Amino acid sequence: MGIQTWTFIIVGITFAIYIGIAIWSRASSTKEFYVAGGGVSPLANGLATAADWMSAASFLGMAGIIAFSGYDGSVYLMGWTGGYVLLALLLAPYLRKFGKFTVPDFIGDRYYSNVARTVAVIAALFVSFTYVAGQMRGVGVVFSRFLDVEVNTGVYIGMTVVLFYAFLGGMKGITYTQVAQYCVLIFAFMVPAIFISIMATGNPIPQLGFGSAGEDGVFLLDKLDGLMTELGFTAYTDGTKSTTDVFFITAALMLGTAGLPHVIIRFFTVPKVKDARKSAGYALLFIAILYTTAPAIAVFARTNLMETVEDTPYQEIPSWFTKWEDTGLIAWTDKNGDGKIQYLPGSAIDGKKPVFVQGKGDYGQRRISNASTTANELYVDRDITVLANPEIAGLPNWIIALVAAGGLAAALSTAAGLLLVISTSISHDLIKKQFAPDISDKKELLIARLAAVLAVMVAGYFGIHPPGFVASVVALAFGLAASSFFPAIVMGIFSKRMNREGAITGMIAGLAITTYYIARFKLGWIGDPETSTADDWWFGISPEGFGTVGMLVNFAIALVVSRFYSAPPESVQEIVENIRIPSGAGDAVDH
Amino acid sequence: MDAALRKKYWRENLKYLAILLVIWFLVSYGFGILLVDELNTIRLGGFKLGFWFAQQGSIYVFVILIFIYVRLMNKLDKKYKVNE
Numbered sequence: 001m002g003i004q005t006w007t008f009i010i011v012g013i014t015f016a017i018y019i020g021i022a023i024w025s026r027a028s029s030t031k032e033f034y035v036a037g038g039g040v041s042p043l044a045n046g047l048a049t050a051a052d053w054m055s056a057a058s059f060l061g062m063a064g065i066i067a068f069s070g071y072d073g074s075v076y077l078m079g080w081t082g083g084y085v086l087l088a089l090l091l092a093p094y095l096r097k098f099g100k101f102t103v104p105d106f107i108g109d110r111y112y113s114n115v116a117r118t119v120a121v122i123a124a125l126f127v128s129f130t131y132v133a134g135q136m137r138g139v140g141v142v143f144s145r146f147l148d149v150e151v152n153t154g155v156y157i158g159m160t161v162v163l164f165y166a167f168l169g170g171m172k173g174i175t176y177t178q179v180a181q182y183c184v185l186i187f188a189f190m191v192p193a194i195f196i197s198i199m200a201t202g203n204p205i206p207q208l209g210f211g212s213a214g215e216d217g218v219f220l221l222d223k224l225d226g227l228m229t230e231l232g233f234t235a236y237t238d239g240t241k242s243t244t245d246v247f248f249i250t251a252a253l254m255l256g257t258a259g260l261p262h263v264i265i266r267f268f269t270v271p272k273v274k275d276a277r278k279s280a281g282y283a284l285l286f287i288a289i290l291y292t293t294a295p296a297i298a299v300f301a302r303t304n305l306m307e308t309v310e311d312t313p314y315q316e317i318p319s320w321f322t323k324w325e326d327t328g329l330i331a332w333t334d335k336n337g338d339g340k341i342q343y344l345p346g347s348a349i350d351g352k353k354p355v356f357v358q359g360k361g362d363y364g365q366r367r368i369s370n371a372s373t374t375a376n377e378l379y380v381d382r383d384i385t386v387l388a389n390p391e392i393a394g395l396p397n398w399i400i401a402l403v404a405a406g407g408l409a410a411a412l413s414t415a416a417g418l419l420l421v422i423s424t425s426i427s428h429d430l431i432k433k434q435f436a437p438d439i440s441d442k443k444e445l446l447i448a449r450l451a452a453v454l455a456v457m458v459a460g461y462f463g464i465h466p467p468g469f470v471a472s473v474v475a476l477a478f479g480l481a482a483s484s485f486f487p488a489i490v491m492g493i494f495s496k497r498m499n500r501e502g503a504i505t506g507m508i509a510g511l512a513i514t515t516y517y518i519a520r521f522k523l524g525w526i527g528d529p530e531t532s533t534a535d536d537w538w539f540g541i542s543p544e545g546f547g548t549v550g551m552l553v554n555f556a557i558a559l560v561v562s563r564f565y566s567a568p569p570e571s572v573q574e575i576v577e578n579i580r581i582p583s584g585a586g587d588a589v590d591h
Numbered sequence: 592m593d594a595a596l597r598k599k600y601w602r603e604n605l606k607y608l609a610i611l612l613v614i615w616f617l618v619s620y621g622f623g624i625l626l627v628d629e630l631n632t633i634r635l636g637g638f639k640l641g642f643w644f645a646q647q648g649s650i651y652v653f654v655i656l657i658f659i660y661v662r663l664m665n666k667l668d669k670k671y672k673v674n675e
Contacts, residue, residue: 085612292650
């Protein structure tokens with residue numbers, strides 16, 4: 001059977017499973033809709049958190065980013081895992097004990113202020129919308145690549161599936177579909193990785209394989225460093241970013257991870273405080289399986305690429321090369337007219353994507369109109385690192401189809417988690433808490449469902465008409481989460497003295513300075529472009545790493561301002577005392 | 592649970608947090624970033640040690656740290672009878 005048929009079969013089966021789970025796990029109360037009834041086992045919650053966390057970008061993109069940035073890629077590996085230690089130790093157990101439904105719930109109650117709640121709701125909505133727009137686009141791209149449909153059609157299909165289980169089951173439906181999605185995505189990621197590792201080094205464990213030697217007895221990493229320095233690249237195991245910048249980016253990603261609402265609310269779904277701690281451990285374990293494999297795939301793929309293509313005549317290139325050339329992920333221009341591929345530092349093209357034109361070159365290659373003047377002749381899209389793996393390893397068609405299902409599982413699970421945060425923010429934090437506190441549970445559930453529909457529509461709209469800045473807004477999402485939620489929650493738990501004045505000014509200051517910095521240096525919306533280059537960065541910190549500074553500003557301002565106002569009322573200090581003691585979490589508090 | 596006992600429980604909790612977070616900082620920001628060049632002169636099989644910490648070791652330690660924390664806290668909860 002061909003790849004196409006297999007893809008339809010496997011994707012069809014997985015979708016049927018997701019929808020089946022959605023019907024089985026319908027929510028009948030707001031508590032089930034918001035926190036899955038608070039009865040999810042730590043193991044299931046760990047699996048669901050891992051699927052929620054790992055997006056299409058983690059599944060398809062991360063190995064590629066690392067393959068083409070070497071040591072610098074470590075910021076993502078450490079940044080997107082280390083945050084779970086902060087979550088487990090500083091946030092999850094206490095928020096679970098607090099026992100309500102959302103992050104703005106905590107901020108609003110702990111800081112006894114609807115202003116604080118509103119700031120939190122706005123930040124939660126903003127962070128989640130920026131994040132989900134990219135996910136819906138990701139769903140469309142995966143569909144278009146594997147099933148040969150238009151990207152927009154892919155977005156519509158994805159919207160329908162997510163809508164189905166988000167509408168019916170809320171958090172309950174999402175949790176159990178995410179468990180299934182984790183299984184699909186990790187299997188799809190690991191099988192090709194294991195085969196590639198065996199091919200490259202004879203070791204079936206990729207994590208060990210990329211530290212082993214190939215058939216020639218040379219360690220793989222040494223060989224790759226050698227190949228790269230010889231051609232004028234920086235050695236793979238050395239970085240090009242400054243140490244300061246690596247430090248700040250890693251910190252911003254960790255703090256942002258710990259402050260992302262769609263991750264935090266997952267810990268409201270387990271029965272007890274000790275389950276919250278344990279499920280953070282499981283979540284990181286399941287995430288680590290993929291995150292420690294990705295750098296291995298990166299090394300195998302980069303070495304393979306360098307060895308296969310450099311100075312190879314185009315006519316002798318393996319078939320996977322021309323296949324991916326057909327899809328536009330690879331492009332070659334014979335700049336020096338020798339018929340061989342030169343793969344050197346520098347961009348092979350002007351702009352971000354190759355522009356293909358009619359007709360073929362002398363050797364049958366596709367022609368492009370935007371070749372650059374550098375000596376580098378080869379354009380390679382980073383996504384190819386994971387996509388081309390099964391073919392390079394010569395794996396059967398059904399495994400290639402499985403990778404498609406894995407990519408879709410990753411994109412759908414993350415999108416669903418984010419959509420729940422958006423709908424909960426609207427129905428619970430805005431309507432129930434601010435406008436209509438007296439509505440019945442049944443009515444609130446209906447509003448939550450309608451909010452989910454609305455959120456899917458808006459996310460779908462952004463998926464079809466992606467705002468130009470989508471790629472850069474992920475930096476914004478993490479920066480804002482790091483500079484607003486993380487400090488506000490940590491101080492709410494660890495400082496009894498922190499009052500609403502301190503917390504609110506801290507959050508606003510952190511949000512403002514981070515937004516300003518990213519708007520100026522990343523999006524170019526404010527300030528003179530002449531003075532907004534990398535040389536003008538404050539302390540050499542890139543916009544991606546600035547969330548760390550925003551977090552420090554938030555802490556500093558909050559601590560200073562809080563001293564000028566009276567301590568929180570007795571009842572609030574009691575809340576703090578209470579969340580520090582694990583016993584009595586029982587059920588999530590109804591209200 | 593009286594106030595003095597609560598305070599003691601919280602102190603012990605904070606002590607655990609401090610120790611675990613120091614290790615958390617050391618393996619990632621220390622070994623993986625600030626000291627990476629020095630550690631790269633040491634080899635672990637085919638890996639340079641600093642590079643290994645940045646792309647593998649730190650993640651393993653993170654996972655272990657959380658499970659150690661779970662164990663420590665479960666014991667502490669039992670000791671102060673605040674377990675469920």
